[in-house]
Amino acid sequence: MDPSHELNREAISSEIAYEHQGTFTLDEVREFVDRAAESLLTDAKIARHVPLLVSRYARELLTASAQTKGLIAKKVPELLFVCVQNAGRSQIAAAIAAHLAPGKLHVRSAGSRPTGEINPLAVQVLAERGIELAEAYPKPLSDDVLHAADVIVTMGCGDECPYFPGKRYEDWDVSDPEGATLEEARDIRDDIQRRVTDLLRDLDV
Secondary structure, three states: OOHHHHOOHHHHHHHHHHHOOOOOOHHHHHHHHHHHHHHHHHHHOOOOOHHHHHHHHHHHHHHHHHHHOOOOOOOOOEEEEEEOOOOOHHHHHHHHHHHHOOOOOEEEEEEOOOOOOOOHHHHHHHHOOOOOOOOOOOOEOOHHHHHHOOEEEEEOOHHHOOOOOOOEEEEOOOOOOOOOOHHHHHHHHHHHHHHHHHHHHHHOO
């Protein structure tokens, strides 16, 4: 079954527009919902929980856009982790950063060519540290989240990750858990945690 068949874009748009009264019009919200749906449904990237994920991603894009335009004030620094598939490394880094500094920063992750599912090994090795990835899903990289970010950490996406002047960039040489053994995935998790901890110390959060 085509996952788009269960997607009621108008209902999602109306709900989000109600939440953003005074900031975005219904027509503007519809555009973000359409963008979210087209991004996530391209090449059947997602097959389950379509309305929920499209709704969540549209909200994320709206928030990032509002922050960039100065319509919503940033309360904490914005940290963005980017890899190719947004299924392993960037998800691990984002989850660890949010776990270590709850409420002290806003963390996002994205992929230059996101896959359909989170790597099961990433889920497993984070669970061993008491970190859940239950609500995570691969998301495409967008100009909205790039513009909203204060710090952008790239991992293996090279020239596929656009450069925006005025942002702090770090490029981490971290192995991909795709095709790794469980022990190798644990080593990758530990490597990422060390790097995240150092970054958070440097940001003083």
